[in-house]
Each structure stands twice: as structure tokens, then as C-alpha cells.
Amino acid sequence: MSTTGKVRGSYAKTPARRREILEAGIDVFSTSGFRSGSIREIAERVGMSQAGLLHHFSNKSELLAAVLQLRDDRSAEVVPVDDEHAGIATIRGFVSLLEYNATVPGLVELHCTLSAEATGAEHPAHQYFVDRYAFVVGQMRLAFERMRDAGQLTENTTPEGAARAMVALSDGLQVQWLLDRSSVDMAEEMRRYLRGILTVEL
Amino acid sequence: MSTTGKVRGSYAKTPARRREILEAGIDVFSTSGFRSGSIREIAERVGMSQAGLLHHFSNKSELLAAVLQLRDDRSAEVVPVDDEHAGIATIRGFVSLLEYNATVPGLVELHCTLSAEATGAEHPAHQYFVDRYAFVVGQMRLAFERMRDAGQLTENTTPEGAARAMVALSDGLQVQWLLDRSSVDMAEEMRRYLRGILTVEL
Numbered sequence: 509m510s511t512t513g514k515v516r517g518s519y520a521k522t523p524a525r526r527r528e529i530l531e532a533g534i535d536v537f538s539t540s541g542f543r544s545g546s547i548r549e550i551a552e553r554v555g556m557s558q559a560g561l562l563h564h565f566s567n568k569s570e571l572l573a574a575v576l577q578l579r580d581d582r583s584a585e586v587v588p589v590d591d592e593h594a595g596i597a598t599i600r601g602f603v604s605l606l607e608y609n610a611t612v613p614g615l616v617e618l619h620c621t622l623s624a625e626a627t628g629a630e631h632p633a634h635q636y637f638v639d640r641y642a643f644v645v646g647q648m649r650l651a652f653e654r655m656r657d658a659g660q661l662t663e664n665t666t667p668e669g670a671a672r673a674m675v676a677l678s679d680g681l682q683v684q685w686l687l688d689r690s691s692v693d694m695a696e697e698m699r700r701y702l703r704g705i706l707t708v709e710l
Numbered sequence: 711m712s713t714t715g716k717v718r719g720s721y722a723k724t725p726a727r728r729r730e731i732l733e734a735g736i737d738v739f740s741t742s743g744f745r746s747g748s749i750r751e752i753a754e755r756v757g758m759s760q761a762g763l764l765h766h767f768s769n770k771s772e773l774l775a776a777v778l779q780l781r782d783d784r785s786a787e788v789v790p791v792d793d794e795h796a797g798i799a800t801i802r803g804f805v806s807l808l809e810y811n812a813t814v815p816g817l818v819e820l821h822c823t824l825s826a827e828a829t830g831a832e833h834p835a836h837q838y839f840v841d842r843y844a845f846v847v848g849q850m851r852l853a854f855e856r857m858r859d860a861g862q863l864t865e866n867t868t869p870e871g872a873a874r875a876m877v878a879l880s881d882g883l884q885v886q887w888l889l890d891r892s893s894v895d896m897a898e899e900m901r902r903y904l905r906g907i908l909t910v911e912l
Contacts, residue, residue, distance in 0.1 A: 539830050544745040617829055624826040627819055627888035628741050638889050645886075662906070669902045672886060672894065679885055680878025684847075686829035687840050692874065700871045704864070704906050 521564060526574075528554050529564055533575040538618035541625050542572055542633065569632040576622070576636055579615055582608075591650065596660065598651035599674075599702065600710065606678060606695040613689075616682050623679070645671045655706070665705040677701055723766060728776075730756050731766055735777040740820035743827050744774055744835065771834040778824070778838055781817055784810075793852065798862065800853035801876075801904065802912065808880060808897040815891075818884050825881070847873045857908070867907040879903055 532553040536545040547568055551561040565571040586608045587601035609616050626633040652667035661670070677698060685692040702710050734755040738747040749770055753763040767773040788810050789803035811818050828835040854869035863872070879900060887894040904912050 541743055541745060541827060543743060617826075620826040620829060623885055624819075624822040625743060627822060627885065641886060641889055664902075664905065666902075669899060672883070672899055673879060673903055676882025676886055676899070677875060677878050679882035680880065681874070683825055683829065683881055684843060684874060684878055687843055697871060697874055697878070700866075700868075701875055701903075703866065 525554075526564055529556075529561060529571070530575055530578050533571050534578075534614050534618050537572065537575060538614050538621055541621045542568070542631070543625065547571070572622075572633055573636070575618070576633065576640075579618065580640070582612075582615070594647070594651040595654040595658070596651070596706075596708065596710075598647065599655075602648065602674065602678070603695050603698050603702070603710070606681070606698055609682065610685070610694060613686065617686060620679070620682055620686065641675070645675055648674055655708075660706055660708045662705050662707055670705055673701070674698070727756075728766055731758075731763060731773070732777055732780050735773050736780070736816050736820050739774065739777060740816050740823055743823045744770070744833070745827065749773070774824075774835055775838070777820070778835065778842075781820065782842070784814075784817070796849070796853040797856040797860070798853070798908075798910065798912075800849065801857075804850065804876065804880070805897050805900050805904070805912070808883070808900055811884065812887070812896060815888065819888060822881070822884055822888065843877065847877055850876055857910075862908055862910045864907050864909055872907055875903070876900070 529550065532550045533545075535553065536550045539545075540549070545568075547558055547561060550571070551558045554561070561571075565574060583605055586605045587598065590598075622633055623637050625631055626637040628634065648671035649667045652661065652665075652670045655661050656665070656667055661667075678694070681692060681694040681697055685694050699710055731752065734752045735747075737755065738752045741747075742751070747770075749760055749763060752773070753760045756763070763773075767776060785807055788807045789800065792800075824835055825839050827833055828839045830836065850873035851869045854863065854867075854872045857863050858867070858869055863869075880896070883894060883896040883899055887896050901912055
């Protein structure tokens, strides 16, 4: 391949090229975090120059936003968001997401590292995570409200509390799993929690 | 104060000076993480030169280890570890720790950022966190085993599952609390979970 061809190749804004960069972004941000992860390192992984990469994403924050969007798209495929049919199907979808997560450690690491880093108000992904948590907790609360109305929650369980606890449990189990994969079954621990607050089969 | 006096002051290995450096280390590592946090920045916060700081801690990893030890010492004051009397007192102590944590956001941020960063095997605090989680989960499992033997757990609750869930819930609630302090009461959410698995008053 000629040098010219190579340069043209890495500048080409094909979906495949973009996807390749995002996958490299997941790898780098998940191990180094956003602050330490560099455009240079991401570019190197896909065999591009920094200039070539910046042709696809104009800066590191824009790349981060696209990486997070990719993560959310994948999650949405596993947990269909459908307000009208919210209920136990939503909760089952959330458990499936933990099963899926166990197959993609890079995405789990990305989530844990960035959500922790982004608790600081000055972080470029701070507002994203504030909104994302409000959205996910809100979706789960809605599902639990429907279930409460259908008599599917134990007496002392509140939809708000169950939603916050389920999301928190998921985050914490991800950290424990990353630290010791052989001892932690994220989906099973979540089912155990849910069985304690549901009056119906999960 | 003469220049000589100043230098001598920052080199003096007094406990107060050491403590001051550790507090600055907590601030810097909690907002920037270990990878991005720099000795230079920590030194600046306490008005020392880098050389002066390195007289107290020979490198960044050694400083990190001391920061984590300080964090653990504080936690141990709140949750007394006492195998012989493990039981509901241990669990109550853990809930108190969440109440205490709500007063020290810097330590909470430190824990969330570093535990996520350190899930990577190459991180200098990786083994510390592997050991720390095994220790804390082990302490809680022991307490729940005693409670199970005393008939204080609901039928389907296992000591191992409850221990992992309690620690996971604590981690996840900390992230949610850092993102939205006014909406999350960490200790109350934890009590809610515990009431669901205990047959005795918390």
C-alpha cells in the first residue's frame, strides 16, 4: 500500500473506521480513565496518526461522548426501554444486562472507571453521568411502580428504594467482579436480591 | 521565618506534617485519580517542594499506600473489627460507616475513583483492593453467619450473598450520592435493604 493510500484510508470517514476508533477508545479509557487516556495512544492502537483520528472526532471529549453513546446503544439492545410495557420485563432485562456485561469486561471497566472519575463536577462526562443515572433509576422506578400496583412487590419495598438499590448493587457487583471474576456471579447476586423484594417469579 | 528555617520545617518528619501531606494526597487522588494526580500538585498544596515531600514518602505509590491506610484506620474506628463479637453489631457498624461517609465526600470520592482505577491488574493499588474487598466481604460474611445461626436472617438469605450485596450496595450508593447528594441517603437505603433480609430489629 502506498503512503498516500494509507493516509487516505485513515481519513476515510467510514462507519467501520469510526467503530474501530471507538473500540480502541473503550480499551484506553477503561484502563487509563479519561484523564490519563490519550488520543495519541488511541490513534496508535488503530494505526493512525493523531491528525487522522482528529479528522473523525475533533477532540478527546467528543470521542468520549461517542464511546459512551456506543455503550448505551449496546445496553439498550439488551434492556429494551418501553414505558408502556414497563414492569417485570424491564427488571428481567436489567438482569440480562449483567449477564451480558460478564462477557464484555472492557465495557464494565469503562463504566466503573468513568462513572467514578466523573463524580467530580469539572469532569467532561459529569453531566452525562448525572443524566444517565437519573434516566436509569427513573426507568427502574417506573417498572417497580407498575409492579407495586400489580401487587408484585413485598410489603415494605418502595419503587424508589428498589430502583436505587438495584442500580447501586449492579455498580458495586461490577467492581467486585473486576477484582475477582471467579468468585462473583453478578446476575445471580442480583437475582438473589430481587427474589427478596418480589412476590412473583423472576 | 528564614529560608533555612522554612526548609528545615518542611523536611521535619513530624506527624502533623505527614498528616498534612496525606490530607492533600486524599484531595488530589480523589479528584484526579492516582494516574493523573501528581506529587508536584500534592507538594504545592502543602507549600512544599517536591524534594521536600519525597523526604516523607519516597514515591507516589508509597504515598498512595499511606493514604489508603489512613482511610482504613478511620473506617476501623467506625466499624470495630472483633471476630469474637461479630454479629449484628458489625452490621450496625457498617451502616454507621455510611453515615460517617456522608460527612467526608473527599474520602468517598477517593474510594470510588481508586477502586475503579485499581481493577486493572497493573495498577499499584490492585492487590491492596483485591485484599481489602476479600477482608471486608469476609468480615461481613462472618457476621451474617453468626446471625444465621442465631435465626436472625430470613430463610433465603445466605451469609455470602448478603455480605457481597451489602458491600456492593455500599459502593454503588456512594457513586449515586456523589452524583446527586440531595436525592440519596446512603445509610437509609442500606437499612432498607437490611430490613428485608433480617428477622430482628436493626
